[in-house]
Amino acid sequence: MSLSARTSPDDARLLDVLRDWLPTRRWFPAKGQAAELSPVASFALAPDVTILLVRARAGSIDVVLQVPLVLTDEPSPEALGTLDGRTVLDGAHHPAFLRAWLAAADGPGAEVDVSAARVVSGEQSNTSVILPGARPGILKVLRAIAPGENPDVDVPRHLVDVGWANVPAPLAWLQAEWPGHDGDPVTGYLGVLAAFVDAAEDGFELACAYAGRAETFAPLAAELGAITATMHVALVEAYGVDPSDDGPEEVARAVAARFSWALSAVPALARFADGVAAVVAEVRALSSAPPRQRVHGDLHLGQVLRSHDTWFIMDFEGEPLAPLAQRTRPDLALRDVAGLLRSIDYAAAVGGLTGADAASWTADARAGLLRGYGGGDQTLLRALELDKTLYEAVYESRNRPSWLPIPLAGLERLTG
Structure with a gap:
């Protein structure tokens, strides 16, 4: 079934209860900014269960946030506040919300125990809740919601339909x-x-552990590369390829634009200007590029799981704050490979490797990944990895300055 929103005077009153709490959430998109918050509407999922939609605006950010809430007559140390004498609770992992969500959802369904639910730690842009049971599942509560087909629902359903087995199958939506x-x-x-x-x-924690032991990750990386290749084949079967022929020029323009953007944010990147220009020129000299197709869009080691000696790929949502059209746009399959390569660099650093040891471990793992994947145009792959690394440099300079040396080392290698 599809829910229909309502507007109620209680929406604004509920938002007042949440104003101090919302900016403290890891999934709140306007960290450190004075965001303008306004109620959009709400859904009455059950008598004591409400989903409040809140519009958050700050600078270039303008998103609608989903906030599940449970109201109860019982006091609680986890209360966010009170409304008309009733306790307001974060509902995302509350049994009352989960029970109502499952009753309203479409799909084949699952056999789960909502009373034993637990939130996945470390979530940022969404909230994931593990529901154990006879047919267990993991519920992703989307925090920044957008109109249209969400890729994290649409893509796995398509992949399952064409028989690709390395994605967790959707059970309800x-x-x-x-x-x-x-x-x-x-x-x-x-x-x-x-x-x-x-x-x-x-996948990332596993790679970090291997790096921490200075143990080769190449065999597992090769298996992941092979699984990634079969995913790309399945995505073509499910969605086809883009009939347009943008060629390598689009990649060259994108990398040049990315560098200009990154340089304005991190002036210290100026020393890489000649190397970036050389990569852009090499891409422009290519006579052709592979056709664009549906891709994962945000593939890295944190988006994969290792279970029973095989890899599973998940989280097809892409960047949640990016426009839906951008997240679903056909792209070069090698962009996913570039994301995995960058993640290997991060795993080496987080695992504690430095200097020659880090260089040797990453080179071995990278070679394994590419061997498993089956190669690809190295000029295009280098350009796509450079594009990703420039983004990382800006992100780390703004959010984790102590991690900035990781993308800087990548830029040294890619532009050298």
Whole structure:
């Protein structure tokens, strides 16, 4: 079923209860900024369960946030506040919300125990809740919601339909209609429940552990490369390829634009100007590029799981704050490979390797990944990895300055 939003005087009152709490959430998109918050609408999922939609605006950020809430007559140390004498609780992992969500959702369903739910730690842009049971699942509550087909629902469903087995299968999903920014109704997804992958290890944590032991990651990287290649084949089967022929010029323009943007944010990157220009020139000299297709769009080691000696790829949502059209636009499959290569550099650093030891470990793992994937145009791959590394340099300078040496080392290698 699809939910329809309502507007109520209680929406503004609930938002007042949440104003101090919202900016403290890891998924709040306007960290450190004076955001303007306003109620959009709400969904009455059950008598004591409400989903409040809040519009958050700060600078270039303008998003609608989903905030599940549970109201109860019982006091609680986890209370966010009170409304008319009732306790207001964060509902994302509350059994009452989970029970109501499952009752309203579409899909084949799951056999889960909502009373034993637990939140996945470390989540940032969304909230994921593990639901154990006879047919366990993991519910992703989308925090920044947008109109249209959410890739994290749409892509896994397509991949399962064409028989690709290395993605957690969607078990349930919830659509809704709410007022858009112009007041007209829009429709999109609020969340998705996917099959839980048991005995799973996070790909990034696994790679960091291998790096910490100075143990080769190449065999596992080769397997991941091979799985990634089959994913790209399955995505072509499911979505086809883009008939337009943009060629390598689009990649060259994008890298040049990325460098200009990065340089304005981090002036110290000026020393890489000649190297970036050389990479751009090499791309422009190419006579052709592979056709663009549907890709993962944000693939790195933190988006993969290792379970029962195989890899599973998840989180097809892309960058949640990016426009939906940008997240679903056909791209070069090698962009996903570039993301994995960059993640290997990060795993080496976080795992504690430095200097020659880091260079040797990453070179070995990178070679394994590319061997498993089956290669690809090295000029294009270098350009796409450079594009990603420039983005990382800006991100780290703004958010984790102590990590800035990781992308800087990557730039040294890619522009040398």
